[in-house]
Amino acid sequence: xxxxxxxxxxxxxxxxxxxxxxxxxxxxxxxxxxxxxxxxxxxxxxxxxxxxxxxxxxxxxxxxxxxxxxxxxxxxxxxxxxxxxxxxxxxxxxxxxxxxxxxxxxxxxxxxxxxxxxxxxxxxxxxxxxxxxxxxxxx
Numbered sequence: 001x002x003x004x005x006x007x008x009x010x011x012x013x014x015x016x017x018x019x020x021x022x023x024x025x026x027x028x029x030x031x032x033x034x035x036x037x038x039x040x041x042x043x044x045x046x047x048x049x050x051x052x053x054x055x056x057x058x059x060x061x062x063x064x065x066x067x068x069x070x071x072x073x074x075x076x077x078x079x080x081x082x083x084x085x086x087x088x089x090x091x092x093x094x095x096x097x098x099x100x101x102x103x104x105x106x107x108x109x110x111x112x113x114x115x116x117x118x119x120x121x122x123x124x125x126x127x128x129x130x131x132x133x134x135x136x137x138x139x
Contacts, residue, residue, distance in 0.1 A: 001029070002135040008057035009035040010042045010074065011094070012066040020061060020094075020120045027125060029136040030059075039069030043077055046085050056087030058133070061120065064095040064102060071095075075111055090132045094118045 007030045009017045017035040024033050034055070036042045042062075045055060064071040071093060078086065092114035093106050106115040113132060116124050129137045 004030045004058040006057045007033045008060045011063040012037045038066040039074030057089045060091045
């Protein structure tokens with residue numbers, strides 16, 4: 001089974017990040033999982049040069065409601081990044097929002113490949129992997 005190099009969790013809730021990291025680690029499809037607490041930290045993470053290049057997550061799980069910069073504001077700024085900083089990451093929104101307009105808004109973004117309620121669970125994770133990274137799913 002192939003592994004993703006990097007998964008980025010963007011959520012202001014430390015407990016949510018802990019649970020999601022545990023699930024991803026237990027599933028075993030990622031070599032590294034990093035987490036940041038809001039959109040500003042996510043942009044800093046993606047635009048900081050590390051060892052001559054940029055961190056390039058294969059998969060980003062993005063919360064909507066966060067302080068400093070929410071998920072929508074992050075996406076606005078993310079769209080403006082150079083391609084080498086975006087790295088073609090698959091972005092999946094995870095939210096507690098029950099607002100149907102959030103789902104409609106997410107569907108209107110080409111960048112967003114998935115939209116799901118929190119918390120992430122094994123079935124939701126399997127669905128994302130089957131769709132975008134089938135080589136990472138245990139047969």
